[in-house]
Amino acid sequence: SIRARQTVRIVVWIAAAAVIVALAVANTDEVTLDWLFGDADISLWLVIVGSALAGALLGYVSRWRRD
Numbered sequence: 001s002i003r004a005r006q007t008v009r010i011v012v013w014i015a016a017a018a019v020i021v022a023l024a025v026a027n028t029d030e031v032t033l034d035w036l037f038g039d040a041d042i043s044l045w046l047v048i049v050g051s052a053l054a055g056a057l058l059g060y061v062s063r064w065r066r067d
Contacts, residue, residue, distance in 0.1 A: 025045070027044040027048060028045055031043075
């Protein structure tokens with residue numbers, strides 16, 4: 001049913017968010033991020049959160065384009 005699918009989707013999102021938060025909290029070191037034109041020192045948790053947000057956005061856009 002639709003309600004069961006929505007519940008599963010919410011549980012999966014909450015679990016994924018919990019994993020991302022746990023990874024971010026455990027990884028607070030500074031890392032060097034190499035770009036095409038230079039580099040930057042940034043906290044690893046920002047890289048983790050930024051990557052997760054970028055992946056979620058790409059997944060949302062690809063799903064939206066199929067509908």
